Amino acid sequence: MIFCFSATGNSLYAAQRIGDATNDRIVSIGRALRNEEFEYDITNDEYLGFVLPTYAWTLPGAAAAFIERLILKGFSGQYVYGVFTCGESTGSEPAALFTMLRSKGIPLSATYDVVMPDNFIVWSEVPPPRKIEQMLNDAKTHLDGITASIIRKTPRKPDTAPPKDLYMKMEEVSTKSGTSKLHADGKCNSCGLCAEACPMRCIRLDASGRPYWEGSCTMCFACLHRCPANAVQYGNETQNKGRYINPEVDLNRF
Numbered sequence: 001m002i003f004c005f006s007a008t009g010n011s012l013y014a015a016q017r018i019g020d021a022t023n024d025r026i027v028s029i030g031r032a033l034r035n036e037e038f039e040y041d042i043t044n045d046e047y048l049g050f051v052l053p054t055y056a057w058t059l060p061g062a063a064a065a066f067i068e069r070l071i072l073k074g075f076s077g078q079y080v081y082g083v084f085t086c087g088e089s090t091g092s093e094p095a096a097l098f099t100m101l102r103s104k105g106i107p108l109s110a111t112y113d114v115v116m117p118d119n120f121i122v123w124s125e126v127p128p129p130r131k132i133e134q135m136l137n138d139a140k141t142h143l144d145g146i147t148a149s150i151i152r153k154t155p156r157k158p159d160t161a162p163p164k165d166l167y168m169k170m171e172e173v174s175t176k177s178g179t180s181k182l183h184a185d186g187k188c189n190s191c192g193l194c195a196e197a198c199p200m201r202c203i204r205l206d207a208s209g210r211p212y213w214e215g216s217c218t219m220c221f222a223c224l225h226r227c228p229a230n231a232v233q234y235g236n237e238t239q240n241k242g243r244y245i246n247p248e249v250d251l252n253r254f
């Protein structure tokens, strides 16, 4: 079984490549959070994977919230791995995942990371199409190596010292913190897809169908990148920037 969190499809792509080879089913952490599904049976599974994006060099708050509530039945020494996608570099995710799983009596066997296009467009730009193609080709080759290593059940012990931050904290939109900068501009056509895409259910629609944000936001930017009208913005920092969705996957209902 592979537990995957993915806002713009990179981690889903990684999970699918691995899952195709190991014959493992992928569980969407976003959907599990939306539906409050936290119990899974892995009795018949050979591998247990967590494929997650890097947020602020550690785990996304949403992924940590899921792992905290996860109830796994049938764990009997399966090969447990973490694969972290990132725009540039990973940080303490291996130690964070190790720490979180250890508290559930599940030892992490190995971790891997893979660079893919960066979706945190506050600090970066979406790369030009040719660069994206090249990055995805490199990622594919790298993922094939990772998959081979997973199938061989190669031990790759992660750093086990608990990190400073187990995950990037989720923020209450109402506190006027960073996440309160999310809003829809005049291009919004009230289609409501942002609310559907939000793994945290923190987008509501007003009487005219326009979104507003409330509650705990994990800053995944699914709303911003997946808005078909490019109407979702983060402060004044994203109006002139491109949007990114991994072209190899279908994120519908993920």
Ligand SMILES: Cc1cc2nc3c(=O)[nH]c(=O)nc-3n(C[C@H](O)[C@H](O)[C@H](O)COP(=O)(O)O)c2cc1C
Pocket: 005, 006, 007, 008, 009, 010, 011, 012, 052, 053, 054, 055, 056, 057, 058, 085, 086, 087, 088, 089, 090, 116, 117, 118, 119, 120, 218, 219, 220, 221, 246
């Ligand atoms: C809030 C946030 C924080 C991020 N922090 C990092 C980071 O610390 N290092 C990094 O290399 N990439 C960072 N990224 C980029 C993502 O890890 C990367 O694009 C990832 O592949 C996205 O996965 P997804 O398409 O499955 O959502 C960040 C993205 C977001 C939204």
